[in-house]
Amino acid sequence: MFDSLVRFVREQYRTNEFIPLHAPVFGGNEQQYVADTITSTFVSSVGAFVDRFERDMQSYTGSPRAVATVNGTAALHIALLLAGVKPGELVITQSLTFVATCNAIAYCGAQPVFVDVDRETLGLSPSALAVWLEAEAFIDADGQCRLKKDERVIRACLPMHTFGHPVALDELVDVCRRWGLALVEDAAESLGSTYKGQHTGTFGLIGTLSFNGNKVITTGGGGMLLAGEALGNKAKHLTTTAKQPHPYEYVHDEVGYNYRLPNINAALGCAQLEQLDAFLEAKRALAMCYADELAGSDLQFVLEPEGCRSNYWLNAVVCQDLEQRDALLKATNDSGVMTRPIWRLMNHLPAYRECISGDLSNAQWLEARVVNLPSSVPAGGAS
Numbered sequence: 001m002f003d004s005l006v007r008f009v010r011e012q013y014r015t016n017e018f019i020p021l022h023a024p025v026f027g028g029n030e031q032q033y034v035a036d037t038i039t040s041t042f043v044s045s046v047g048a049f050v051d052r053f054e055r056d057m058q059s060y061t062g063s064p065r066a067v068a069t070v071n072g073t074a075a076l077h078i079a080l081l082l083a084g085v086k087p088g089e090l091v092i093t094q095s096l097t098f099v100a101t102c103n104a105i106a107y108c109g110a111q112p113v114f115v116d117v118d119r120e121t122l123g124l125s126p127s128a129l130a131v132w133l134e135a136e137a138f139i140d141a142d143g144q145c146r147l148k149k150d151e152r153v154i155r156a157c158l159p160m161h162t163f164g165h166p167v168a169l170d171e172l173v174d175v176c177r178r179w180g181l182a183l184v185e186d187a188a189e190s191l192g193s194t195y196k197g198q199h200t201g202t203f204g205l206i207g208t209l210s211f212n213g214n215k216v217i218t219t220g221g222g223g224m225l226l227a228g229e230a231l232g233n234k235a236k237h238l239t240t241t242a243k244q245p246h247p248y249e250y251v252h253d254e255v256g257y258n259y260r261l262p263n264i265n266a267a268l269g270c271a272q273l274e275q276l277d278a279f280l281e282a283k284r285a286l287a288m289c290y291a292d293e294l295a296g297s298d299l300q301f302v303l304e305p306e307g308c309r310s311n312y313w314l315n316a317v318v319c320q321d322l323e324q325r326d327a328l329l330k331a332t333n334d335s336g337v338m339t340r341p342i343w344r345l346m347n348h349l350p351a352y353r354e355c356i357s358g359d360l361s362n363a364q365w366l367e368a369r370v371v372n373l374p375s376s377v378p379a380g381g382a383s
Contacts, residue, residue: 002331008293009337012286012378021338022214022314023376028275033267045240047263053270057224060273061199063207065232067225068261068269069239072188072210075223076104078238078259079206082231083156083182085110090147090356092132092181093158094124095345096363101160101186102346110155114347114357121305122316122366123167124159130175132358137179145179147356156182161190161200163372164216164313165304169195169203176204184208188223191216192280192311201226206235211265216279216311217272219265280311282377287312290373298324302370314372316342322368329371342370 013019037043050068057066069075085091087109093101095114105112116128133145137154140146145154157176159167176183183204187193190200191209201207211222225235237243242256261269287310291301299317304310319325325341332339345360345367346352 002328005293005299005328006332006335006337009332009374012289013374013376014379018336019338019374020376021340021372021374024213024218024272025275025279025377026271029271030268033271034264037264037267043264044262045260047266049263049266049270050261053219053261053266053273054224056270056273057209057226060276061202061226063199063202063226064229065225065227065235067227067232067235067239068266069223069225069259070261071221072208072212072223073100073104074239074257074259075208075210075225076100076184076186076188077107078235078257079184079208079225079227080104080108080110080156080158081238082227082234083184083205085155085182086153089153089155091156091158092124092129092154093186093346094160094363095347095357095360096122096162096343096366097160097186097346098188098343099346099349100188101158102352105158106351112158112346112352112355113154114345114352114355114360114363116358116360116362117162117366118168119362119366121165121167122162122302122370123165124157124172125362126168126171126175128358128362129157129172133175133179136356136358139180143180145181154179154181156184158184158186160186160188161193163302163316164190164193164311165302166190166193166195166200166308166310168305169200173203187226189215189313190311192276194309196307206231211269211272216283216313217269217276219261219269219272222261222265222269279377283312283375284310286375286378287315290315290317299328313375315375316370316372318366319369319371325369325371332373338374340372342367342372 085108118125185207187201188210207226209224211219239259244251302316
């Protein structure tokens with residue numbers, strides 16, 4: 001049933017061998033830069049490549065400050081702490097996300113609240129957020145958003161730009177402003193994606209990126225916080241064990257975290273970032289090839305939202321139903337072409353099953369239908 005799709009994917013990657021979902025491409029200065037760190041002996045958390053990676057990412061995203069971390073989840077944890085999230089408080093997010101989004105909330109001692117996504121963006125729905133807040137929340141005399149049921153503080157809103165497709169940011173920013181919620185963007189998957197010409201991760205109070213091995217660019221493992229100057233400086237302090245500058249004394253002025261990105265990883269990131277524009281061009285070309293190939297078929301290819309430029313981190317299709325989804329997954333994987341379903345909804349996982357949820361009709365509909373297709377940068381670009 002899906003033989004033509006398997007043939008098409010193999011044509012794009014020009015191989016009869018196993019095709020992964022998203023593999024890194026190392027075609028630039030990676031070996032040279034990593035070797036430079038080894039020669040210098042500065043392979044750990046202090047080194048010139050860390051500083052350069054942060055500066056280069058500031059320039060690329062337009063963020064006033066960028067702070068490198070050991071992974072994206074660590075960046076998200078610090079971002080929520082800087083947003084003021086405290087134990088016992090609530091953070092509104094989407095149930096259709098990777099588990100790290102919710103884990104970072106739990107690290108703060110807070111709990112997620114799940115509202116629905118939009119089918120067009122696959123991300124947090126501003127209208128669903130507004131409806132839930134009107135029904136379940138109120139603003140107290142001090143301007144603090146609270147849950148009507150027990151007056152718990154609702155501190156922040158945490159959308160995730162699913163597969164690199166930006167959420168409806170204008171509307172989301174407006175809802176958060178009206179309800180006094182700190183907007184923290186989980187932009188782990190959306191490096192290189194823009195909303196109305198502005199880079200994702202730069203609309204809220206803080207944004208975070210990931211450079212895991214399967215992302216658009218990789219540092220092996222790594223992440224980044226995007227913030228204003230003051231919050232960025234605070235993030236740098238917290239992720240460096242809250243150590244005060246001193247020629248030789250060990251003075252730590254608060255609870256800090258050893259979340260620093262090693263220099264050897266940053267070297268890899270600098271080399272990858274030099275190639276990012278080429279990667280994005282090839283990935284967008286591949287996405288258009290998928291769209292053309294699947295036009296008129298039973299599978300609906302997920303296109304970037306209007307007014308956005310997506311990085312198409314993972315290409316996705318929407319199947320007609322769960323039966324077709326499972327048939328697609330079996331046929332492709334049995335043929336050596338790696339495909340994956342979208343994540344299981346967070347409110348279906350044991351750790352988050354008891355969390356507050358609004359109506360999740362769209363998230364449930366997508367959970368039963370979405371499949372990711374191979375999305376690595378093809379050798380020589382997309383054909």
